[in-house]
Amino acid sequence: MGDGNIHSGNITSSFNSYFYKAGEDAEVMRWLSPLEPNNRHQGVRADRFDGVGNWILQTKEFREWRSREGGADEAVLFCSGNPGVGKTYLR
Amino acid sequence: MARDISSLVIDSLCDQEGKVDSAVVGLYCDFLIQQEQTVTNIMGTILKQLVGRGDIPKYLREAFQEAKKNFGGRGPRLPELMEMLRKAIASLPQVFICLDALDECLPKHLPDLLGSLRDIVRESPKTRIFLTGRPHVTGDIQRYFAMAIVIPISPNMDDIRSYLEMRLGRDSEPEAMNDDLRADILRVILERTSDM
Numbered sequence: 600m601g602d603g604n605i606h607s608g609n610i611t612s613s614f615n616s617y618f619y620k621a622g623e624d625a626e627v628m629r630w631l632s633p634l635e636p637n638n639r640h641q642g643v644r645a646d647r648f649d650g651v652g653n654w655i656l657q658t659k660e661f662r663e664w665r666s667r668e669g670g671a672d673e674a675v676l677f678c679s680g681n682p683g684v685g686k687t688y689l690r
Numbered sequence: 691m692a693r694d695i696s697s698l699v700i701d702s703l704c705d706q707e708g709k710v711d712s713a714v715v716g717l718y719c720d721f722l723i724q725q726e727q728t729v730t731n732i733m734g735t736i737l738k739q740l741v742g743r744g745d746i747p748k749y750l751r752e753a754f755q756e757a758k759k760n761f762g763g764r765g766p767r768l769p770e771l772m773e774m775l776r777k778a779i780a781s782l783p784q785v786f787i788c789l790d791a792l793d794e795c796l797p798k799h800l801p802d803l804l805g806s807l808r809d810i811v812r813e814s815p816k817t818r819i820f821l822t823g824r825p826h827v828t829g830d831i832q833r834y835f836a837m838a839i840v841i842p843i844s845p846n847m848d849d850i851r852s853y854l855e856m857r858l859g860r861d862s863e864p865e866a867m868n869d870d871l872r873a874d875i876l877r878v879i880l881e882r883t884s885d886m
Protein backbone atom coordinates (compact mmCIF):
# COMPACT_ATOMS: atom_id res chain seq x y z
CA MET A 600 0.00 0.00 0.00
CA GLY A 601 1.00 3.58 0.20
CA ASP A 602 1.65 4.31 -3.41
CA GLY A 603 -1.99 5.22 -3.89
CA ASN A 604 -3.53 4.47 -7.22
CA ILE A 605 -0.75 4.86 -9.67
CA HIS A 606 -2.77 3.47 -12.53
CA SER A 607 -5.42 6.10 -12.86
CA GLY A 608 -3.82 8.11 -15.65
CA ASN A 609 -4.81 7.85 -19.25
CA ILE A 610 -3.70 4.58 -20.63
CA THR A 611 -3.86 3.22 -24.07
CA SER A 612 -4.24 -0.47 -24.31
CA SER A 613 -5.97 -3.10 -26.29
CA PHE A 614 -8.36 -3.50 -23.40
CA ASN A 615 -9.50 0.05 -23.37
CA SER A 616 -9.45 0.99 -26.95
CA TYR A 617 -8.80 -0.45 -30.29
CA PHE A 618 -8.16 1.75 -33.22
CA TYR A 619 -11.19 3.21 -34.87
CA LYS A 620 -12.24 1.20 -37.84
CA ALA A 621 -14.53 2.22 -40.65
CA GLY A 622 -16.24 0.55 -43.57
CA GLU A 623 -15.64 -3.15 -43.98
CA ASP A 624 -13.14 -3.17 -41.11
CA ALA A 625 -15.88 -2.05 -38.74
CA GLU A 626 -18.14 -4.77 -40.13
CA VAL A 627 -15.46 -7.39 -39.50
CA MET A 628 -15.18 -6.23 -35.89
CA ARG A 629 -18.94 -6.43 -35.36
CA TRP A 630 -19.03 -9.83 -37.00
CA LEU A 631 -16.45 -11.19 -34.54
CA SER A 632 -18.57 -10.43 -31.49
CA PRO A 633 -21.33 -8.09 -30.32
CA LEU A 634 -19.63 -7.75 -26.92
CA GLU A 635 -17.89 -4.44 -26.18
CA PRO A 636 -15.95 -4.81 -22.93
CA ASN A 637 -14.11 -1.52 -23.23
CA ASN A 638 -16.89 0.72 -21.97
CA ARG A 639 -17.49 -1.55 -19.03
CA HIS A 640 -13.85 -1.32 -18.00
CA GLN A 641 -14.00 2.47 -18.05
CA GLY A 642 -17.07 2.39 -15.79
CA VAL A 643 -15.54 -0.02 -13.29
CA ARG A 644 -12.26 1.84 -13.02
CA ALA A 645 -14.05 5.16 -12.62
CA ASP A 646 -15.87 3.77 -9.56
CA ARG A 647 -12.76 2.23 -8.05
CA PHE A 648 -11.26 4.12 -5.20
CA ASP A 649 -7.58 4.65 -4.55
CA GLY A 650 -5.61 2.03 -2.74
CA VAL A 651 -8.12 -0.80 -2.70
CA GLY A 652 -6.73 -4.08 -3.86
CA ASN A 653 -3.20 -2.78 -4.32
CA TRP A 654 -2.03 -5.52 -1.97
CA ILE A 655 -2.83 -8.06 -4.71
CA LEU A 656 -0.21 -6.49 -6.98
CA GLN A 657 2.37 -6.89 -4.22
CA THR A 658 1.76 -10.59 -3.58
CA LYS A 659 4.39 -13.10 -4.53
CA GLU A 660 1.73 -15.08 -6.40
CA PHE A 661 0.76 -12.16 -8.62
CA ARG A 662 4.32 -11.08 -9.32
CA GLU A 663 5.38 -14.59 -10.25
CA TRP A 664 2.34 -15.18 -12.40
CA ARG A 665 2.85 -11.92 -14.24
CA SER A 666 6.53 -12.38 -14.95
CA ARG A 667 6.66 -16.10 -15.63
CA GLU A 668 7.49 -16.62 -19.23
CA GLY A 669 6.82 -20.27 -19.92
CA GLY A 670 4.89 -22.82 -17.95
CA ALA A 671 1.44 -23.54 -19.33
CA ASP A 672 0.73 -25.41 -16.09
CA GLU A 673 0.68 -22.25 -14.04
CA ALA A 674 -0.84 -19.93 -16.60
CA VAL A 675 -3.92 -19.22 -14.52
CA LEU A 676 -4.28 -16.86 -11.57
CA PHE A 677 -7.69 -16.99 -9.92
CA CYS A 678 -8.84 -14.40 -7.38
CA SER A 679 -11.64 -15.99 -5.47
CA GLY A 680 -14.08 -13.94 -3.45
CA ASN A 681 -17.65 -12.89 -2.94
CA PRO A 682 -18.83 -9.62 -4.46
CA GLY A 683 -20.09 -8.57 -1.02
CA VAL A 684 -16.55 -8.51 0.30
CA GLY A 685 -14.99 -5.12 0.76
CA LYS A 686 -16.29 -2.05 -1.00
CA THR A 687 -19.80 -3.23 -1.72
CA TYR A 688 -20.11 -4.45 1.84
CA LEU A 689 -19.20 -1.11 3.32
CA ARG A 690 -21.64 0.93 1.29
CA MET B 691 -14.41 -5.87 -4.70
CA ALA B 692 -13.45 -8.64 -7.09
CA ARG B 693 -14.51 -6.33 -9.89
CA ASP B 694 -12.27 -3.58 -8.51
CA ILE B 695 -9.42 -6.06 -8.32
CA SER B 696 -9.99 -7.00 -11.95
CA SER B 697 -9.89 -3.42 -13.14
CA LEU B 698 -6.80 -2.77 -11.03
CA VAL B 699 -5.01 -5.82 -12.41
CA ILE B 700 -6.02 -4.93 -15.97
CA ASP B 701 -4.67 -1.39 -15.55
CA SER B 702 -1.51 -2.68 -13.92
CA LEU B 703 -0.92 -5.12 -16.79
CA CYS B 704 -1.68 -2.36 -19.31
CA ASP B 705 0.94 -0.15 -17.67
CA GLN B 706 3.61 -2.71 -18.47
CA GLU B 707 2.09 -3.33 -21.88
CA GLY B 708 3.98 -0.47 -23.47
CA LYS B 709 7.28 -1.69 -22.05
CA VAL B 710 7.18 -5.32 -23.05
CA ASP B 711 4.76 -5.21 -25.95
CA SER B 712 2.22 -7.50 -24.43
CA ALA B 713 -1.49 -7.36 -25.15
CA VAL B 714 -4.11 -7.19 -22.41
CA VAL B 715 -7.59 -8.30 -23.36
CA GLY B 716 -10.66 -9.63 -21.63
CA LEU B 717 -14.19 -9.23 -20.47
CA TYR B 718 -16.33 -8.49 -17.43
CA CYS B 719 -18.87 -11.28 -17.28
CA ASP B 720 -22.29 -10.06 -16.24
CA PHE B 721 -25.34 -12.12 -15.38
CA LEU B 722 -27.53 -9.37 -16.85
CA ILE B 723 -26.29 -10.20 -20.33
CA GLN B 724 -25.28 -13.81 -19.81
CA GLN B 725 -27.40 -14.97 -22.75
CA GLU B 726 -25.23 -12.86 -25.02
CA GLN B 727 -22.00 -13.92 -23.31
CA THR B 728 -21.68 -17.22 -25.07
CA VAL B 729 -18.32 -18.91 -25.40
CA THR B 730 -18.28 -18.01 -29.09
CA ASN B 731 -18.95 -14.35 -28.36
CA ILE B 732 -16.37 -14.27 -25.56
CA MET B 733 -13.68 -15.80 -27.79
CA GLY B 734 -14.82 -13.43 -30.55
CA THR B 735 -14.35 -10.39 -28.38
CA ILE B 736 -10.91 -11.56 -27.24
CA LEU B 737 -9.89 -11.92 -30.89
CA LYS B 738 -11.48 -8.56 -31.69
CA GLN B 739 -9.37 -6.86 -29.03
CA LEU B 740 -6.21 -8.60 -30.21
CA VAL B 741 -6.57 -7.80 -33.89
CA GLY B 742 -8.06 -4.37 -33.24
CA ARG B 743 -4.62 -3.10 -32.29
CA GLY B 744 -3.49 -2.99 -35.88
CA ASP B 745 -4.52 -3.81 -39.40
CA ILE B 746 -7.04 -6.59 -39.80
CA PRO B 747 -5.12 -9.77 -40.71
CA LYS B 748 -5.74 -11.38 -44.07
CA TYR B 749 -7.03 -14.66 -42.62
CA LEU B 750 -9.71 -12.78 -40.67
CA ARG B 751 -10.84 -10.72 -43.63
CA GLU B 752 -11.09 -13.86 -45.74
CA ALA B 753 -13.11 -15.68 -43.08
CA PHE B 754 -15.48 -12.74 -42.84
CA GLN B 755 -15.95 -12.51 -46.59
CA GLU B 756 -16.51 -16.24 -46.82
CA ALA B 757 -19.14 -16.09 -44.05
CA LYS B 758 -20.94 -13.23 -45.73
CA LYS B 759 -21.54 -15.37 -48.82
CA ASN B 760 -23.50 -17.95 -46.88
CA PHE B 761 -27.18 -17.26 -46.20
CA GLY B 762 -26.57 -13.54 -46.14
CA GLY B 763 -23.88 -13.91 -43.50
CA ARG B 764 -23.47 -16.22 -40.53
CA GLY B 765 -21.53 -15.54 -37.37
CA PRO B 766 -18.10 -17.04 -36.80
CA ARG B 767 -18.02 -20.57 -35.42
CA LEU B 768 -16.03 -21.50 -32.35
CA PRO B 769 -13.45 -23.79 -34.03
CA GLU B 770 -12.86 -21.11 -36.65
CA LEU B 771 -12.39 -18.46 -33.94
CA MET B 772 -10.01 -20.69 -31.99
CA GLU B 773 -7.85 -21.17 -35.07
CA MET B 774 -7.76 -17.43 -35.72
CA LEU B 775 -7.02 -16.77 -32.05
CA ARG B 776 -4.08 -19.14 -32.25
CA LYS B 777 -2.66 -17.14 -35.16
CA ALA B 778 -3.31 -13.78 -33.52
CA ILE B 779 -1.67 -14.85 -30.25
CA ALA B 780 1.29 -16.38 -32.07
CA SER B 781 1.94 -13.02 -33.73
CA LEU B 782 2.31 -11.27 -30.35
CA PRO B 783 5.10 -11.58 -27.75
CA GLN B 784 2.70 -12.17 -24.87
CA VAL B 785 -1.03 -12.05 -24.25
CA PHE B 786 -2.88 -11.55 -20.96
CA ILE B 787 -6.52 -12.64 -20.94
CA CYS B 788 -8.60 -11.29 -18.05
CA LEU B 789 -12.09 -12.56 -17.31
CA ASP B 790 -13.94 -11.04 -14.39
CA ALA B 791 -16.79 -12.75 -12.50
CA LEU B 792 -16.61 -16.14 -14.14
CA ASP B 793 -19.53 -17.28 -11.99
CA GLU B 794 -21.77 -14.81 -13.80
CA CYS B 795 -21.52 -16.81 -17.00
CA LEU B 796 -24.29 -19.31 -17.56
CA PRO B 797 -23.13 -22.50 -15.81
CA LYS B 798 -23.67 -24.48 -19.00
CA HIS B 799 -21.09 -22.25 -20.75
CA LEU B 800 -18.40 -22.63 -18.13
CA PRO B 801 -16.92 -26.00 -19.22
CA ASP B 802 -16.61 -24.87 -22.85
CA LEU B 803 -15.18 -21.53 -21.79
CA LEU B 804 -12.53 -23.09 -19.53
CA GLY B 805 -11.83 -25.77 -22.15
CA SER B 806 -11.26 -23.08 -24.78
CA LEU B 807 -8.92 -21.19 -22.48
CA ARG B 808 -7.01 -24.41 -21.84
CA ASP B 809 -6.69 -24.98 -25.58
CA ILE B 810 -5.27 -21.47 -25.95
CA VAL B 811 -2.70 -22.04 -23.22
CA ARG B 812 -1.68 -25.41 -24.66
CA GLU B 813 -1.08 -23.83 -28.05
CA SER B 814 0.53 -20.70 -26.61
CA PRO B 815 2.10 -21.54 -23.24
CA LYS B 816 3.25 -17.97 -22.63
CA THR B 817 -0.35 -16.75 -22.42
CA ARG B 818 -1.36 -15.67 -18.91
CA ILE B 819 -4.95 -15.91 -17.75
CA PHE B 820 -6.39 -13.84 -14.92
CA LEU B 821 -9.77 -14.88 -13.54
CA THR B 822 -12.01 -13.70 -10.74
CA GLY B 823 -15.19 -15.25 -9.40
CA ARG B 824 -17.04 -16.54 -6.39
CA PRO B 825 -15.27 -19.34 -4.53
CA HIS B 826 -17.65 -22.01 -5.82
CA VAL B 827 -16.10 -21.92 -9.31
CA THR B 828 -12.67 -22.86 -7.93
CA GLY B 829 -13.38 -26.55 -8.54
CA ASP B 830 -14.42 -25.90 -12.14
CA ILE B 831 -11.24 -23.95 -12.79
CA GLN B 832 -9.06 -26.61 -11.21
CA ARG B 833 -10.62 -29.30 -13.35
CA TYR B 834 -9.16 -27.53 -16.38
CA PHE B 835 -6.11 -25.96 -14.74
CA ALA B 836 -4.93 -28.25 -11.97
CA MET B 837 -2.03 -25.92 -11.14
CA ALA B 838 -4.06 -22.70 -11.06
CA ILE B 839 -2.82 -20.23 -8.49
CA VAL B 840 -5.66 -19.20 -6.19
CA ILE B 841 -5.66 -15.97 -4.17
CA PRO B 842 -8.61 -15.66 -1.80
CA ILE B 843 -9.98 -12.13 -1.53
CA SER B 844 -11.25 -11.50 1.95
CA PRO B 845 -12.03 -8.25 3.75
CA ASN B 846 -8.60 -6.76 3.90
CA MET B 847 -7.93 -4.30 6.72
CA ASP B 848 -5.79 -2.08 4.51
CA ASP B 849 -8.57 -1.87 1.93
CA ILE B 850 -11.16 -1.02 4.54
CA ARG B 851 -8.88 1.61 6.07
CA SER B 852 -8.28 3.18 2.62
CA TYR B 853 -11.98 3.32 2.01
CA LEU B 854 -12.79 4.83 5.41
CA GLU B 855 -10.07 7.44 5.08
CA MET B 856 -11.40 8.38 1.67
CA ARG B 857 -14.94 8.73 3.03
CA LEU B 858 -13.80 10.70 6.06
CA GLY B 859 -11.85 12.99 3.77
CA ARG B 860 -15.08 13.77 1.94
CA ASP B 861 -16.98 14.60 5.12
CA SER B 862 -19.58 17.25 4.36
CA GLU B 863 -19.10 18.86 7.79
CA PRO B 864 -15.34 19.04 8.21
CA GLU B 865 -15.60 21.49 11.12
CA ALA B 866 -17.30 18.80 13.21
CA MET B 867 -14.35 16.45 12.67
CA ASN B 868 -11.08 16.39 14.54
CA ASP B 869 -8.12 14.03 14.76
CA ASP B 870 -9.40 12.26 17.89
CA LEU B 871 -12.83 11.63 16.41
CA ARG B 872 -11.31 10.44 13.15
CA ALA B 873 -9.02 8.03 14.99
CA ASP B 874 -11.96 6.78 17.08
CA ILE B 875 -14.11 6.11 14.03
CA LEU B 876 -11.33 4.19 12.31
CA ARG B 877 -10.51 2.20 15.43
CA VAL B 878 -14.09 1.16 16.20
CA ILE B 879 -15.02 0.20 12.64
CA LEU B 880 -11.80 -1.72 12.07
CA GLU B 881 -12.23 -3.58 15.38
CA ARG B 882 -15.77 -4.60 14.52
CA THR B 883 -14.82 -5.55 10.98
CA SER B 884 -12.04 -7.81 12.18
CA ASP B 885 -14.57 -9.68 14.31
CA MET B 886 -16.74 -10.57 11.31
